[in-house]
Amino acid sequence: MKQFILNTLALSISVMAYTQKTEQSAAIDQYVKEMVAINQIPGLAIGVIKDGKVVFQKYYGTETLESNKKVDSNSMFRIYSTSKLMTNIGAFQLIEKGRLSLEDNISKYIENLPQTWQEVKIKNLLTHSSGIPNLITFNDITVDDSNARVIERLSKEKMDFKTGNEFRYNQTNYFLLTMIIEKITGQSFENFILNNQFSDTKNQVVFSSNALEKIPNRVIKYNYNPEKKQYEKSTDVSGTRAHSANGVAITLPAFLKWSQHLSKNDLLGQKTKEMMWQPFDFGNKKDVFAYGWDISKVNNIHSYNFSGGNVSAYKIYPERNLAIIMMSNGYSLFPVQYRIVNHIAAMIDQDLTDDYLLAEENIITEFSRKNNPDAEKTYHSLKAKNPKWNFENTLNDIGYILLRNSRIDEAIRVFALNVKENPQSANAFDSLGEGYFRAKNYALALENYKKSLTLNPDNANAIKTIHTIEDLMKKK
Incomplete structure (x- = not known):
């Protein structure tokens, strides 16, 4: 009888656990569907690993807007700058084997570098602390230029x-x-x-930094044109030298396996990972970044992450044996990669709940809904729960995104709310002035720009725009 009771109890616990996981997956699925609908995401793949096992893996939408081909396990998403994570791992694999050191000068491996680059070390490349000019800012550097030509061109810059x-x-x-x-x-x-x-998923990964290249199963990225109110295919071409920075296209199953290998120390030993995730000691003592990874912390629980092209993100919580992957191919309003990842993390593990971030997400979501009469009510309700929370930057961002999408009246309402909430902010009044300017309400635009200038006499944008408005009003 005792054994029967124990077996029954074990079965009951197993059924309860299965039910909880099923309900959790259903809740995540419902949440993701809402985010897809609100942000008009064409195609999306989400994967979650907990305690070494894939606990959620789902696909949404289509690979392209020109066909009905559904996103599935064979769909390869371009992850853009999230590709850098693979490069970081590669560098630390060489470090772990003693073939490379963080303290090595890059001149040890690359010849004919300018004198000002001689003291740049491997650690400075990984932490974006090199000070070397950014090649993508120079229009005269082409994708077909040789490496030597790129270095020669950049060496002319300070x-x-x-x-x-x-x-x-x-x-x-x-x-x-x-x-x-x-x-x-x-x-x-x-x-x-x-x-x-x-090594076990080679056929599910390709390298290409050419959006125009035809690659089977590669998902097309779309950029939303707010003026035309439609998506347009990405046409970015940055050449093979960009593969380490933005060139990976990968299926969700391959990305999930990569993450499992990382957690199991198959790619790097535990001590090496800990070294990779250490904050770099920047000279200004302000910036926070690890060796190729962003660092986040919620309720004193650390996570390491990176995103790419505003369409992909990877986040790992080593202390909680949790990792989340998000890959998409476009968004119409707000970049949602981290909002989705952070929200799902909180659904999986309550200790990863960041109340401020969830409140911010709720505010953004409500204002994203077109002509939503409840958006401001939601804002005040959330603010009432914690009056110390400040959403000035969030409201400002919302206003400008609405403005760019020709939702001018809604943008003005958001800017006006921001001014009411932050009456000493010159930036808030400047933004409200811009909203009215876009609406061609020059009298109110002038009033708000002048208020901004009173709060910040050094506001060059306000000075310039006030002159522009005064000239326009004279012509009427």
Whole structure:
């Protein structure tokens, strides 16, 4: 009888656990569907790993807007700058094997560097603290230029800042990491990454930084044109040297396996991962960034993450054995990659709930709904729960996104709310002035720009726009 009771109890616990997981998956699915609808996301893939097991894996929408081909396990999403995570792992694999050091000068591996680059180290490339000029800001550098030509061109520019002093996101850093990895390994960058991180999923990963290249099963990224109120295919082409920075296209199953390998220390040993996730000691003592990873913390629980193109994100919570992958191919209003990831994390583990971020997401979601009469009520309701919360930047961002999408009256209402909530903010009045200016209500635009200037006499934009408005009003 005792054994029967124990077996019955075990079965009951198992059924309860299964039911809870089923309900949790259904809740995540419902949430994601709402986000897809509100943000008009064409195609999306979401994956969650908890305690080493895939607990959620689902696909939404279509690979393209020109066909009805559904997103599925064979769909390869371009993850853009999230590709840098694979490059980071590759660099630390070489460090772990003693073939590379964070303290190595890059001049040890690359010849004919300008004198001002001689003291730049591997650690500075990984942490975006090199100070080397960003190659993508120079129109005379083409995708077909040789590596030597790129370095020669950049050497004519001054350093952006003293090496190691600050964080400044920069594609040149990863271009140089590509050269160094290839020099050390004698392999192409692509083969090195595939062989050492995707040996069991090679056919589910491709490298291409060319949006125009025809690749089977690769999902097309779309950029929303607010003036035409429609999506347009991405046409970005940045060449093979950008593969380490933005070139990975990958299926969700392959990304999930990569994440499992990372957690199981198959890609890097535990001590090496801990070193990779340490905050870099920036000279300005302000910036926070690890070796190629953003660092986040919720309720004193650390996570490490990165996103790409505002359409993909990867976040891992080592202390909670949790990782979340989000890949999409477009959005019409607000970038949602981290909002989705953070929200799902809180649904999986209540200790990962960030009440402020959830409130912010709720505010953004409500104002995203067209002509939603309850949006402001929701804002005040959430603010009442914690009066110390400040959403000035959030409201400002919402207003400008609505403005860019020709929802001018709604944008003005958001800007006006921001002014009411932050009456000493010159920036809030400046934004409200711009809203009225776009609506061609020059009298109210002038009033708000003048108020902004009173609060901040150095507001050059307000001074310039006031002159413009006064000239327009004279012509009437």
